[in-house]
Amino acid sequence: MTIKRILVVDNEEYIQEVTKICLETVANWEVLTAGSGKEGMTKAEKFQPDAILLDVMMPDMDGLTTFQKLQANPTTQAIPVILLTAKIQASDRRRYAQMGIKAAIAKPFNPLELADQVKNALGWS
Numbered sequence: 001m002t003i004k005r006i007l008v009v010d011n012e013e014y015i016q017e018v019t020k021i022c023l024e025t026v027a028n029w030e031v032l033t034a035g036s037g038k039e040g041m042t043k044a045e046k047f048q049p050d051a052i053l054l055d056v057m058m059p060d061m062d063g064l065t066t067f068q069k070l071q072a073n074p075t076t077q078a079i080p081v082i083l084l085t086a087k088i089q090a091s092d093r094r095r096y097a098q099m100g101i102k103a104a105i106a107k108p109f110n111p112l113e114l115a116d117q118v119k120n121a122l123g124w125s
Contacts, residue, residue: 012055019053044070054083082101
């Protein structure tokens with residue numbers, strides 16, 4: 001079984017740390033972090049993660065803009081993206097699905113359930 005590589009893009013260091021610790025501990029995945037959309041795009045291109053967890057509300061370039069730029073880049077457009085967001089409604093979920101976003105996970109999330117939420121969203125067994 002190959003170890004999954006996950007890129008977490010969030011401007012809050014606390015969220016990066018919690019996400020990294022719980023995904024490494026619970027799922028035994030390799031977790032990379034980025035503090036901005038721009039840094040996330042660079043790391044996605046360089047490391048080709050199996051999935052990206054992307055915060056919606058970030059300064060400079062928000063998550064949806066980052067997602068659109070990832071989609072426009074041939075080297076990153078096939079990487080599945082899951083949004084991490086504090087504000088989520090049914091209409092948002094529909095819009096995200098239409099954009100090609102795999103899922104949206106509400107913040108605050110349960111650290112012990114996060115790996116299973118990611119697996120379920122991406123159809124990983």
